[in-house]
Amino acid sequence: MNNSSRKSIRIYDENHHISDEEIESIILAANKAPSSMNMQPWRYVVIKSKEAKNLLKDALYGNKNQLNTSSAMIVIFNDLNKYSLADKIYTLAYEKGLMPLEVKTKQLSNINKIMQSKNKEKMIRSGLIDCGIAAMNLMNVARDYGYDTCPIGGFNHDKIHDVCNLDKERYYPVMIVSIGKAAEKGYESIRLSFDDVAKII
Ligand SMILES: Cc1cc2nc3c(=O)[nH]c(=O)nc-3n(C[C@H](O)[C@H](O)[C@H](O)COP(=O)(O)O)c2cc1C
Structure with a gap:
């Protein structure tokens, strides 16, 4: 899929049903996104039913x-307790022969030091980068499956945990991505020039 043709789509075919299997495939493919220390802090709550919507x-x-x-509104959260899954991630990597034992041990020891520092601001910042990359990946992957999306930052961060039934302290809201079959072309939007956004030194 040529992802440079992606646009935010805000009106979809409301009769189209996305299956749980499609959602699972899209999210698992989006999971290939890179993340700091491969901690994959993104957590998704897929709002699909009438009641949840x-x-x-x-x-x-x-x-x-x-x-x-x-067809669904996917709420993305940054898990501030992502390191609770570190042992699982690194043990699996070691058991599958993807990582030598010394690297696993070193990484887990580094993670332990980061956890001791309990720097919430840093956890939020690094997780926001990871989750932003994951969200973009999700939007690109969705197109491979014939869907379009819109990233949505316009929601109340204090109300979203109750909707999703998640712990406020642990899950930091990032954005919502709507997904469905496009029923409009989307607006043309301008982009800044190369000189506005980059320099080669
Ligand atoms: C973090 C973020 C938050 C956004 N929030 C909204 C939103 O609340 N509602 C909306 O309609 N579009 C939202 N957008 C979409 C932008 O308006 C859109 O990406 C931009 O105008 C460029 O258009 P394009 O995505 O079609 O290329 C958001 C985009 C991002 C990245």
Whole structure:
């Protein structure tokens, strides 16, 4: 898929149903995104049912077209307790022969030091980078499956945990991605020039 043709789509075919299997395939493919120390801090809550969408309504600022017409609204959270899965990730990597034991031991020891420092700001910042990359990957992968998306930052961060039934302290909200079969072309949007955004030194 040529991802340079991606656009934010805000109106979808409201009769299209996305299966749980498709969602699982899309999320597993999006999971190939890189992340700091391969900690994969992204967590997804897929809001698909009428009841769940109804709950989400009150947490959105605008964005009602996406809510009402999408096949699903995927809420992405940054897991501030991501290191609780470090042992699982590194043990699996070692057992599958993807990582020597010394590297696993060293990485887990480094992670232990980071955990001791309990720097919440750093956890938020690094997780936001990882989750942003994952969100972009999700939007690109969705197109491979014939879907379009819209990233949505317009929602109430204090209300979203109740909608998703998640712990406020542990899960830091990042964004919502609506997904569905496009029923519009999307707006043309301008981009800054090379000189506006880059320099070669
Ligand atoms: C972090 C983030 C938050 C956004 N929030 C919203 C939103 O709340 N509602 C919306 O309609 N579009 C939202 N957008 C989409 C942008 O408006 C859109 O990406 C931009 O105008 C460029 O258009 P394009 O995606 O079609 O290329 C958001 C995009 C990002 C990356």
